[in-house]
Amino acid sequence: MSATAVRWGPETKKAQMCTHEPPCPPPTAPDHDAARIIASHPEQGWTLLCNGVILFEDTGELLPDGAVVLPHRPTDIGATLHPRRS
Numbered sequence: 001m002s003a004t005a006v007r008w009g010p011e012t013k014k015a016q017m018c019t020h021e022p023p024c025p026p027p028t029a030p031d032h033d034a035a036r037i038i039a040s041h042p043e044q045g046w047t048l049l050c051n052g053v054i055l056f057e058d059t060g061e062l063l064p065d066g067a068v069v070l071p072h073r074p075t076d077i078g079a080t081l082h083p084r085r086s
Contacts, residue, residue, distance in 0.1 A: 018050040027051045027063050 018024055024035035035049035045057040052064030061069035
């Protein structure tokens with residue numbers, strides 16, 4: 001197992017942080033997207049970060065505890081601020 005792999009402790013069922021330096025932000029940090037990539041599958045639309053977060057190409061996220069972060073594309077903000085006129 002490489003030093004950047006996510007390890008799951010059977011007794012805690014929680015992901016342990018990577019051992020590289022500097023350490024990645026935990027999945028609960030606001031900047032958790034800045035963690036290192038350990039697996040990338042653009043053909044399937046997802047990327048696994050070393051803190052256990054899975055990023056999706058639509059900017060949605062799945063956190064290690066199963067929580068979902070809805071897509072948050074900057075283009076979505078403009079659509080809600082300036083609705084189309086018919």
